[in-house]
Amino acid sequence: MTAPSGNDAEIVSCEPATGAELWRGPVGDVDAAVDRARQAWSTWAAQSLSNRVELCRRFANEVRKEQENLAALIARETGKPLWEARAEVEKVVAKVDISVRAYAERSAQRKFDSALQGTAALRHKPHGVVAVLGPYNLPAHLPNAHIIPALIAGNAVVFKPSEKAPATGELLVQCFHRAGIPANVVQLLIGGPDQGRALAEHDGVDGVLFTGSAHTGIAINRRLAGNPGKMLALEMGGNNPMVVWNTPKISDAAVLAIQSAFATSGQRCTSARRLIVQGSLYEPLIDEMKRLGSRLIVGAPFDEPQPFMGPVIDNEAADGLTESFVYLLSNGGRPILHMRRLHEGLPFLSPAMIDVTDMAERPDVELFGPLLQVIRVDDFDQAIAEANRTRFGLTAALVGGSPEEYNQFWANVRAGVINWNRPTNGTSLSAPMGGVGLSGNHRPSAYYAADYCAYPVASAEMEQPRAGMGVGLRDN
Secondary structure, eight states: OEEEOTTSSEEEEEOTTTOOEEEEEEOOOHHHHHHHHHHHHHHHHHSOHHHHHHHHHHHHHHHHHTHHHHHHHHHHHHOOOHHHHHHHHHHHHHHHHHHHHHHHHHSOOEEEEOGGGOEEEEEEEEOSEEEEEOOSSSTTHHHHHHHHHHHHHTOEEEEEOOTTOHHHHHHHHHHHHHTTOOTTTEEEOOOOHHHHHHHHHOTTOOEEEEESOHHHHHHHHHHTTTOTTSEEEEEOOOOEEEEEESOSOHHHHHHHHHHHHHGGGGOSTTOEEEEEEEGGGHHHHHHHHHHHHHHOOBOOTTOSSOOSBOOOSOHHHHHHHHHHHHHHHHTTOEEEEOOOBOSTTSOOBOOEEEEOTTOSSOOOOOOOSSEEEEEEESOHHHHHHHHTOSSOOSEEEEEEOOHHHHHHHHHHOOOSEEEESSOSSOOOTTSEEOOSGGGBSSOOEETTHHHHHEEEEEEEEOSSOOOOOOSSOOOO
16 A cells, blocks of 8 residues: 655555555656656667676576565565565566567567668667556566666666555665666656656656556557657556356366466456356356355465465555445346455455346456456357457457367457466466557567567668669760
């Protein structure tokens, strides 16, 4: 939980699991941060690629040294279980080598001999100063997934972490500085929505790399619509479908659905929000999911035994989710697992499932928490149509089905990540990660982040000028 202090000059971060204050820091100066970055970036870009890569590898080593401290801090600040926070730190480290490979593949220099026309060359240039706006749910991994590719490409970075996870952002930036990356090349900007808007719109910022809600991403897109020269990469949320079809493996399907819906307390952009079930499988699958869901341990990050999921980020989020559950109930939804507040005054929620098959109008919104909507269908074409009944298009999954049905699913479902017999979440760092519709603006991250961190420059080159005109001239 985070909020400005009384004088609006500080950001305060509190632990979701306890309500205790964790971190406090002053709001940063956007103009000063951008000015420092502009002065630093050309020197950074002029370094050799091998030097920039080496410094990023040193950053990975610094994170390894801080592995347990960073994991504990993430767990405290987000409320997620320690085991999950440790997995996030491992992704931060792994991102470096993957980004080095991705840059070499996606942004490689190339030259082509054009005989008498000289040489055709392809190289890539950094944009300059980029703003990275990070989310709270994976407050180290997701910003780092933008920062590392941006640094390798030669950009300077001003990083504004979520106001709900500033402590994690601070430690991450400290690791960059300890690795020898200049302080003005990677800067931490503490602030809330006002600072985020000011940073995104600043004339000295050449690119905005955003991960967060569709509401905020659309607002940024509108504000920058008149400035096509500023690179904008939007990684937003999803109303993600999972279809369970024609499978005898009910227990496996139930586990995949539970993992997809409730990992990270449902606070992943890739979480399954809608479970679309073949009518003949409905009762056995839902019975198994109810059994599993009621066994999930919801607890604080350091509890023993370790919980499957922790609280949501704050009481405001918890209130919104419980209100959404009541809304669905009041408009034709049928409860399968009720959503309950587990601790008074703290944002612990039980995992919830609700059958919305008979709802006349299902809200197409991202309910960012442990709330799964279930829809029963009897025809595979109807299942695909139901999966596409959204303005979002981030992830989708088919559990069960034949190879032919998966091919049909893959060909017809609109999403940037389409899985078969795998969860909707937990996407690979070695693949692109992005969506269509309200889920993104065709700038996928992960392995394809190199594409938006540098722009291609085509050159026609000869060592000496050589030219002639064969037509269109009068005789002497």
